[in-house]
Amino acid sequence: MKKIELLAPAGDPQKLASAIYFGADAVYLGGPGYGLRSQAGNFDLDQLRQARRLCSEHGVRLYLTLNATPRTGEWPHLQAYLEELRPLDLDAYIVADPGVLALVRQLDPRREIHLSTQANTANAAAVRFWQAAGVSRVNLARELSLDDIRAIRAGTDLELEAFVHGAMCVAWSGRCLLSAALTGRSANRGACAQPCRWSYRLEEELRPGEYHTIEEDERGTYLFNSRDLRLVEHLPVLLAAGVDSLKIEGRMKSRYYVAAVTRVYRRALDAWQADPEGWHCDPLWLEELDKVSHRPYDSGFLFAREDPVVEAGESRYRRACDFVAVVLSADPNGRALVEGRNRFRVGEQIEVIGPRMRQQTLVLERIETEDGESLSAAHANFRVWLQLPAGTAAGDLLRRPVAG
Structure with missing residues (x-):
């Protein structure tokens, strides 16, 4: 094959x-x-x-x-x-x-x-x-x-x-001219400002300040x-x-x-x-x-629907997890040096993900500086030592569930 x-x-x-x-x-x-x-x-x-x-x-x-x-x-x-x-x-x-x-x-x-x-x-x-x-x-x-x-x-x-x-x-x-028209940044030259993602309201010329809804929610209307x-x-x-x-x-x-x-x-x-x-x-x-x-x-246009893409979905991004750190090195037992991408703390539930759908969840019990000092939390760009599951490897990522 x-x-x-x-x-x-x-x-x-x-x-x-x-x-x-x-x-x-x-x-x-x-x-x-x-x-x-x-x-x-x-x-x-x-x-x-x-x-x-x-x-x-x-x-x-x-x-x-x-x-x-x-x-x-x-x-x-x-x-x-x-x-x-x-x-x-x-x-x-x-x-x-x-x-x-x-x-x-x-x-x-x-x-x-x-x-x-x-x-x-x-x-x-x-x-x-x-x-x-x-x-x-x-x-x-x-x-x-x-x-x-x-x-x-x-x-x-x-x-x-x-x-x-x-x-x-x-x-x-x-092939869009909207960004160039509204911001001077041409999508066709690599500088799209994505104005199609912005919230729009309809205003009648003789009634300035009076906004009219078009399937509008509390955050506005996303026409494009x-x-x-x-x-x-x-x-x-x-x-x-x-x-x-x-x-x-x-x-x-x-x-x-x-x-x-x-x-x-x-x-x-x-x-x-x-x-x-x-x-x-x-x-x-x-x-x-x-x-x-x-x-x-x-599924886009794959099944030849009349309106597969331009149906105006809400512009808000959805996500279930936050990316918190990347593993820089790890020994076979899971003691790992990681670099933070977001703040995380002792007691939080963290998941390690790796290739081949390898993933494992744990609760952080200890965070140590490179000098061995105990911390209650780590911040973005901090390098700290964690005890992670055996088999964790350099290149793995750490994430946590989004609160609420």
């Missing part, structure tokens, strides 16, 4: 480490420019070199996003940047603009090129066009149904990639807000349709999000690869995905 790739986001070096540790086959990340997440941590050239070494050591492929739309005046800088990137020998560049594609082909003709969802590829003829231009993989438009994907698979032999989890956009394949995508329960039909790579959205999300979501899809995909006929969606996977910060989940 052909191996299906699990592709995870890596918004900064810490998230990259978690994506690898929790089971990604490949990661995608951004450099200092020309990607569509300019507010992510991103990677300068030295960090890209380090990321390349880390990925190579673990057999993980590394894709760099170059999927923004450059303007004419940026071309000399982009050309110089591509020349600097060439020695890094990254596995692929993710592009959307035909000019960027042509420039990569000119300056670095051996580099593998993946086409971004931003290019809005929605039919097999378009896939064949991009293949003729030198693209080796297409990330399909998010607006496609299963039947659409099957038809594209039947009409091309190119690798196909599809999003399976994360935030969705109210605009067609992310989209739900979050979750396709873990639908993996068999998506894979049967011919998808080669499953992509998780979230370079702007937390390290905990990257770890928790990647490990669920890793387990689900491994279970399908091992026994496609006997595969079933484990309720634990759904429970775990509810523990990361998310908006109400939806």
Whole structure:
């Protein structure tokens, strides 16, 4: 059976480490420019070199996003940047603009090129066009149904990639002008302010200050807000349709999000690869995905509904757990040095999570400084010693239930 790739986001070096540790086959990340997440941590050239070494050591492929739309005046800088990137020998560049594609082909003709969802590829003829231009993989438009994907698979032999989890956009394949119009920050150049998530009220021109409700709750109306995508329960039909790579959205999300979501899809995909006929969606996977910060989940356009994405869900994020610390080192008995991400204290219930859905709950009995001093609580960025379950390893994360 052909191996299906699990592709995870890596918004900064810490998230990259978690994506690898929790089971990604490949990661995608951004450099200092020309990607569509300019507010992510991103990677300068030295960090890209380090990321390349880390990925190579673990057999993980590394894709760099170059999927923004450059303007004419940026071309000399982009050309110089591509020349600097060439020695890094990254596995692929993710592009959307035909000019960027042509420039990569000119300056670095051996580099593998993946086409971004931003290019809005929605039919097999378009896939064949991009293949003729030198693209080796297409990330399909998010607006496609299963039947659409099957038809594209039947009409091309190119690798196909599809999003399976994360935030969705109210605009067609992310081509939105709302952020640029309201804030001057262009979504198509990587600086989206996400005004689709803001609360709006209707005001009639001749009645200033009189606000009218449109299915409004006490917090306002969310006219453009989209739900979050979750396709873990639908993996068999998506894979049967011919998808080669499953992509998780979230370079702007937390390290905990990257770890928790990647490990669920890793387990689900491994279970399908091992026994496609006997595969079933484990309720634990759904429970775990509810523990990361998310908006109400939806299956997107996969089943060709009339309004699968633009149904205005509430904008408030939901989550069941707080990320409190990362394990830096641990001995076989579970004595571990951890670095705090949020405040936690003695007597709290804490859960350790690791790859392969390993998780165990305990009540913290003692917190010690690196010098052995006893503490009642630890804070963000503190390094402290804890007694955790045997088998805890460096890279594991600690979380606790959200109060109330």
